[in-house]
Amino acid sequence: MKKLEAGSPDTKSTDIVAGNVEALKTLFPEAFTEGRIDFEVLKGLLGAAVDERDEKYGLNWHGKRRARQIALTPSTGTLLPCPEESVDWETTQNIMIEGDNLEVLKLLQKSYAGKVKLIYIDPPYNTGKDFVYPDDYRDNIANYLELTGQVEGGRKISSNTEASGRFHTDWLSMMYPRLRLARTLLRDDGAIIVSIDDHEQSNLKTILDEIFGEENFIACVANINNMKGRNDRKHIATAHEYFLIYSKREFDSYGVPLTDEQLKDYKYVDERGERYALRDLRKRGRPDRREDRPNMFFPIFYNPETKACALQRRSTNDVEIVPKRGDMSDGRWRWGLDTVRDNLAILHANYSKQKDRWDISHRVYLNKDIEGDIDEESDDDDNIQRTSKPKSFWWGGENSTDVASREFKILFPGLNPDYPKSPFLMEKIVHMGSKPGDLVLDFFAGFGTTGHAVFRLNRVNPNRRFILVQLQEEISEEVAEQTETYKYCKKNGIKPFISEITKERLRRAASLIKSGQHDQKSDFGFRVFKLAPSNIRAWEPDPADIENSLLNNAEHLVQGRSEQDVLYELLLKLGLDLCVPIETKTIAGKAVHSIGGGALIVCLADGLTKDVIESLASGIVTWREALAPAVDTRVVFKDSGFKDDIAKTNMAAILNQNGISDVRGL
Known part of the structure; x- marks a missing residue:
């Protein structure tokens, strides 16, 4: 064993x-x-x-080599389950993790490598204020502050100012290993979207080019998030931020949801009661001339009596319509012959008295795509379901920090955080980068806006799931911009930590959404996990007292940890999803856990003597046969649970004889 x-x-x-x-x-x-x-x-x-x-x-800085090495160093930590702080623990597929995201990203590698469709992060902007993210891992935030030079002997001494000489290098060394680890979690068709401002936009793009490849750069989107502008510049008030978007290898955008203004275009109703808008079939904007796409210039025949369109003249009353530009020169259609032939039923002809000519429009339905594919020569993509093609410039009230603050106050009346993200903006981002069934990751979760956005999208299209990671960063009454938040937390019984507000935001957002209309199958829960040292104790001998060292290390598991703690560490270290089903049975008087439909079977009970070994092993074999897992079963026991080596050897032998060869002790 x-x-x-x-x-x-x-x-x-x-x-x-x-x-x-x-x-x-x-x-x-x-x-x-x-x-x-x-x-x-x-x-x-x-x-x-x-x-x-x-x-x-390329971009080099003092500390880059160490930052690269940090990303490659394995983690020995674990994630402790916290059902009491969770919502719908037994059924939810969503995860919220408290802890340093560098360490957490390492721990997620075995279970989630190549499984995340969209990563969105809003990292701390390098504005000269402290950012509490380290290059090393311990157990508490005091170590983080010491590592980043922010405290000395428990007293805060400095900020990361532009005059410090390390203004850019500290921030880059913090970001680089996290982005390296994030890339391995993405699916091949996945993408990462990073929010950033002017301070580090150019440097961030350079390291993203290095990590993801210049060829995988998709766009740099400018988002107008403050129309009034912030007076943080001497000459020009800042009114925007950037979204840098990269794919891993290939990426299909699912478009952004239509705005209320765009939805007004869907004012027509067909004979089945479905809403639609009319789009001009003539191509507008370059290349829109006949010579640009000769195959996309041809006549369409319209019968004013039957109101039907055809590609051949069927009556002397038919009107021949060809695409004409504004100067009456020959233009071109958006679609080729095959696409027009397949979609004649949704074409509509209209006569303009002002221009004295006929034009052709086509229906674009709100609830479904047109039937048939767009001609391969067409460069128009405006028929995506309830969406439009994203542009490189975003603006609108729903994207602003004012709207974000308003929505936050609905959940937390009286609390006004600095520069929050709008859930409507995040809804647009998540919709663009994922579809129902996909996994979304945000490892700078802040106040949990990404999770809120996933909940909102799941109202009508359930099954998107998220993993959020947020450091247990303390909110201090002594920091001016945190005083209001600290007092709010104290008044409302919330522990003064950013991660506690994250969890409370998810609870309140879920409750608000469930009070309205939503799909009954929607998942509005989340499992809470907390970063901690491993449940498995390392050998720590005291040279001056070897005898007691041997006795103290006889038990390989950390005292005070539960069976559930150990089970979830096994999930992480053996590469299973943290939301995989766990079933428990009592066999021969001992608790036995089946994880992932029998892929892993665990028994952490004590008192495994020779008298119970045969019945326990037989019960495990029978259960495994009933589960019929698609992969070889791994069985894990607590090493100290066996009375002696004979019992352990007999257990391994019986299981091996019945086809279970991977038997391990813990």
């Missing part, structure tokens, strides 16, 4: 370095000598692809 001990690969997050080495070994086995890389051989194999110049194009 293999033993899971502190320090073994199965008790750590994914070892990215080892994975990189194995990938290289598969591609270039001849570049390895005695298990190590021969870089001279590797250079020769790569030929002209190797750049050996001392000066290279």
Whole structure:
């Protein structure tokens, strides 16, 4: 029976370095000598692809090498489940995690690598104020402040000012490893969207180019979030922020929801009672001339009596209509012949007395796409369901910080946070980057606006799910901009931490949405987890007292941790979803847990003597056969639960004889 001990690969997050080495070994086995890389051989194999110049194009700063190494260092922590702080723990697929996001991103690698469709983050902008994110991991925030040079001996000493000499490097060193880890979590068709302002926009784009590849840059969207402008510049008031958007390899945008103003266009109702708008079938805007798309210039025949359109003349009363530009020169249709033929039923002809000519429009339905594909020569994409193609410039009241504050006050009357994100803006972002069934990640969750937006979208299209990560950052009464929030928390029984407001925001948003109309299958719950040191104790001997050291380390699990704590660490370290179903049975008087339909079976009970081994093993085998998992079952026991080595050996032997070969001790 293999033993899971502190320090073994199965008790750590994914070892990215080892994975990189194995990938290289598969591609270039001849570049390895005695298990190590021969870089001279590797250079020769790569030929002209190797750049050996001392000066290279790219962004470098003091600490970049260490930041890169931090991303590659495995984590030994765990996530402790907190059902008492959660909503709908047993059924929800949403997750909210308290803790440093660098460590959390490492812990999520085994379970969620390649599974996230959209990552949105709004990291702390580098405005000269402190940002509490470290390059190392301990247990509490005091260490974070020491690491970033913000406190000394428990007293705050400085801010990350532009005069400090490390204004950019501190921020870049904080962001770089997190973005490296985020990329591995994305699906191949996934995308990351990062909010940023002018201070670091250019630097952030450069490191995103490096991590995701310049070829995967999608857009830099300017979002007008404050029409009045903030007086934070000497000459020009800032009224906008940026969204930098990158794909992992390929990305299909699902469009942004139509605004109220756009919805006004859907004023027509067909014979079935479905709303639609009319769009001009003639192409407007370049390239709109006949010579630009010769195949997309042809006549359409309209019968004023039957109000039907055709591609051939069927009556002497038919009107021949061709696309004409404003100067009456020949234009072109948006669609080719095949698409027009397939959609004749939704075409509409209208006569303009002012222009003395006939034009053709087509119906665009609010609730469904047109039937048939757009001609491959068409460059128009305005038929997406209830959406429009995103532009590189966003503005509107629903995107503003004023609306964001108003919506926040609905949930938290009397509280006015600095520069919140609008849930309507986040709804647009999540809609653009995901569809029902997709997983959305925000690892700078703040006050939980991304989760709120997912809840809103799930009202009518359920099954999007989220993972939010937020540091348990304390709200201080002594910090001027936090005093109001601190007093609100104290008055309303909320612990003064950002992460506590995140959770309370999710609870209140879910309650508000459920009070209105929503799909009964919608998931408005979330599971809370908290970052903590591993449940598995490391060997910590006291050289002066070896005897007591042996006794103290006889139990490999941390005292005070529950079976549930250990179960969820096993999920993380063995690569299972944190929301996977867990079923519990009593077999031979011992609690046995089946995880993921029998992919993992765990028994952490004590008192496993030779008298219960056979019946317990037989019960596990029978249960596993009934579950019939699609993968080989792994069975884990608590090592100290066995009375002696004989009992442990017998258990492994019985399970092995019945086809369960992966049996481990903890």
